[in-house]
Amino acid sequence: MAQLWGGRFTKETDQLVYNFNASISFDQKFYRQDIRGSIAHVTMLAASGILTEDEKEQIIDGLNGILNDVETGKLEITDKYEDIHSFVEANLIDRIGDVGKKLHTGRSRNDQVALDMKLYTRDELIEVKKLIITLIKELHKLMKENIDTYMPGFTHLQKAQPVTFAHHIGAYMEMFKRDLSRINDIYERMNYCPLGAGALAGTTYPLDRELTASLLDFKGPTLNSMDSVSDRDYVIEMLSAFATIMMHLSRFSEEIIIWNSNEYQFVELDDAYSTGSSIMPQKKNPDIAELVRGKTGRVYGALTSILTTMKGIPLAYNKDMQEDKELTFDAIDTVKGCLALFTGMISTMKLNKVNMEKSAMNGFTNATDAADYLVNHGVPFRDAHGIVGQLVLYCIDKNISLLDMSIDEYKSISPVFEDDIYDAISLKTCVEKRNTIGAPGYEAINKVIAINEEFIKSLE
């Protein structure tokens, strides 16, 4: 047991208590951030005249040595230490002797862990951002390639009106654009440095918190030392944004599972992204999409957990907050994995355009347009709705589509119909006439694609 605080204790910690309390098994994940924070801290201590230049050099050399040895596997992080902070400090003292004991001057593990968690979260937000951008680029490509790939649009999972695959994908494009903007917002809001807050009430040393903040690429120092050590809002915001990303990926996965089903056959997942059955030789299952959908629960769980942990904590630091880590780390890994795999899955899946179009042709997806035709010929909409209802009933009875009816059959239900009805309710017309911005028509979708093109360029 290597602890930083034995002085006021007369007994050894019980082993079970030690194990229960220790966080090294998971906070070792941010050894890089811990060392980076310590280097910034001693740089500031020397600049503020609290350490000499020589002491600073020795400490930084020692810290870099530890970093290097951990990275190369020469130094192992073991559970002999209570947490990553103890590990780094103990190893520093082993390496450079007494001067290492000056590292923790004007610092508490409370502001140290607040910093480490923030640095880790900030780094990971950038990684997630990159993955969302890759996905957005893939969606953009799919949109550009499928402006005239017709498919049915659904409400209540019932065929409603025809759309295009570009338009359907465009819906997810908007969701992931919002996800990206949420990540950017969170980054801006969290980007203030808690180091220098001490245990809760600042320190009596003349710390230059502005300098520490700028050394660590923060916009500035946090403004209240009690809030600095007990704020985990940024973890909650990040997990909330991640939960939303997972919700989007999960809905999208659900659609892909449906599209890939034997009944629909709109898409075919690549063999590399499908799995077989141990008993049924014919099976090719969409396991990746199902796993993405399933893993959404873990990320929601992480969000619920941290919200619940934080709700009853009086100011300032309490050990409950150590619970901010494990599920957050798991959620980060989950979101990153799901984004990467999902992007791979949709970039390799094949579209069955013939089936999509065939499906859009039946199921009366052009019924609204038939009603609009009547309205354009002076029939009040409510009456038009009723007339087209009769047409649909007639077709269902004869097992034909609206386009299969003869003009005489049309006229027997309403004399308003003329030969141009066929053109008015063709699949192409139904889609192409919808050209208000945001609609699936060629002109409208091209405008959106151009906007997205500019947006993607602005990300470079």
Ligand code: ARG
């Ligand atoms: N392992 C602790 C955590 O993750 C570090 C902070 C410990 N501070 C303390 N006062 N015990 O929160």
